[in-house]
Amino acid sequence: MDTRVQVAAHFTVNPAKLVVGAIEFPSQVTVTLAVGDQIEPQKVDFDVAFTVEQRAKIEEKLNTLIIEAGRTAKPVEAPAAVAISPPSPDEAEGALNLFD
Numbered sequence: 001m002d003t004r005v006q007v008a009a010h011f012t013v014n015p016a017k018l019v020v021g022a023i024e025f026p027s028q029v030t031v032t033l034a035v036g037d038q039i040e041p042q043k044v045d046f047d048v049a050f051t052v053e054q055r056a057k058i059e060e061k062l063n064t065l066i067i068e069a070g071r072t073a074k075p076v077e078a079p080a081a082v083a084i085s086p087p088s089p090d091e092a093e094g095a096l097n098l099f100d
Contacts, residue, residue, distance in 0.1 A: 006034045009049040015065040023062055025055070 011029040018024075029049045032041045050058065 003036045004034070006032075008032045008034075009044075011046075013062065015062060016069040018062065018066045020063045020066050023059055023066075025058075 009029050009031045011026050013023075013026075025046050027046060028043045029046055030041050031044050031049055032039060034040075046055075
């Protein structure tokens with residue numbers, strides 16, 4: 001009988017909050033070892049989980065996602081302008097009398 005063995009390292013990032021060429025990777029990632037029905041997750045340092053070559057590939061793919069996230073982002077609408085008019089002479093007179 002064959003038994004499935006799987007090792008996976010994973011972490012999450014939000015490409016919309018990253019900058020191309022200046023990706024900050026987490027200091028630790030989760031590595032999960034699964035043998036049959038037994039699953040053992042553990043935290044390990046990023047540099048232990050990924051080789052330099054793997055990190056370069058991850059960075060390349062994330063840069064593509066960052067560019068795409070910037071392209072599909074919707075601009076934030078500016079708040080509506082508020083018109084302020086000077087007070088009428090009666091309003092101005094009333095404001096002066098507040099401290100009497």
